[in-house]
Amino acid sequence: MNGFAPWQQRAYDQTLAALDAGRLGHGMLICGPAGLGKREVAIALATHVLSGGTPAQAERTRQLLAAGTHPDLQLISFIPNKSGDKLRTEIVIEQVREISEKLALTPQYGIAQVVIVDPADAINRSACNALLKTLEEPQPGRYLWLISSDPARLPQTIRSRCQKLEFKLPPAAEALAWLQQQGHSDADAREALDAARGHPGLADQWLREDGLDLRRQVGRDLEQLAVGRSTAVELAQKWCGDEDAALRLRFAADLALAQASSAGLTDPERLNKLAAWFDAANRTRDLLRTTVRGDLAVVELLMAWNKVNERQPRGNR
Known part of the structure; x- marks a missing residue:
């Protein structure tokens, strides 16, 4: 339904089950190697969270999410520097304060609010301290999801306050089958997968580019x-x-x-x-x-x- 790779589908199903059972807390750390589709899974989960209510409301929510204009979903990443000529290399405290202000508001559609930070390992030290306060004061229906390919760069105080959704490299046979489904020959898929040390997303990128x-x-x-x-x-x-x-x-x-x-x-x-x-x-x-x-x-x-x-x-x- 989502066009997910098998390892993405497993991560999505696992988190969806926890969400529907009321076992998903305020903060979640979505971690694992870059290129395995963590962000796509986070967006799909946000779509599920924000698509409550009537079928008409759910359809409207999906349209807004597809257009990137849903008021209850906030994506935090690198912003332009002061001169505006390039992007910053860190996520700064002003952005984290914006997260806190956003999560303190009532959801505009009355269902929930989701904030996704990607890449979370780029949050600088002062911003991490501010983020910790937000994690320590959760409110119902508010979700803060951190995406990271290098979670060790995040302070332990932040990691300990988040449930973890960990992406791992899939078994070689599964990765090879997926690469072949993307249209790559068996020989090329094997060579690229070996070169990428078992990383199917990287192998696919190298084969396409x-x-x-x-x-x-x-x-x-x-x-x-x-x-x-x-x-x-x-x-x-x-x-x-x-x-x-x-x-x-x-x-x-x-x-x-x-x-x-x-x-x-x-x-x-x-x-x-x-x-x-x-x-x-x-x-x-x-x-x-x-x-x-x-x-x-x-x-x-x-x-x-x-x-x-x-x-x-x-x-x-």
Whole structure:
């Protein structure tokens, strides 16, 4: 009915049962890996909560929700900064105060109020303190749902006051069947699912947006670099020439990890080098979000890749 993936349907059914049995409290933490559809489930649950009354009222509610104009549903996320030229990277105290004010009001449609915060792990410290007060003073028919892919970033005081709805990666067979239902071939689905470490949402995204082809190209690029057919400077310019630099570095780190796994106990020296390069690739990916020149950081990383692949004479070991 909702077009849910199986893992979404399970989460929805579980929460709906608790809701209808009166076992769902004021605060709920919806957590789990990004890309599994947590927000979609939250919206569907809000639709159920707000669609009480007569059939005509329920239909009107669904129309308002679809248009994003229902007065009793509030979605909190990043807002523009003071200059208005980009979005903030945190959810700030003014937004949390707005939540408190909203939940103190009588529902305009007289049924309930729902506030959804996504991503909740972006709430800054002062805003968390304000949010805690709201969680500590629940009112009937008011729901505050926090969506997070990194719940450990939330204070324990907030997590302890929320019921948890946890999304987990589905079994491999279920994820593979779902990917095939999305129109992907068996071979591509298996390769993408393996690359995404069992995450079907990520695998689907990569297959739809040519991410899997990009991963293959990263593998070829590293091979060319290792045998001297390209230079670190040339490759860094290529990798940083579009918006996919961070994804390339993720794939490069994954490929290094795969090589480290195959090295195992047979080549401990190479294993250590690959593990160190894996860490360096992830640090470089983080640097891309700062003011550091990304191409220079990537050049340094790729030069280190050459050292990983240097073969020393046996007598020098």
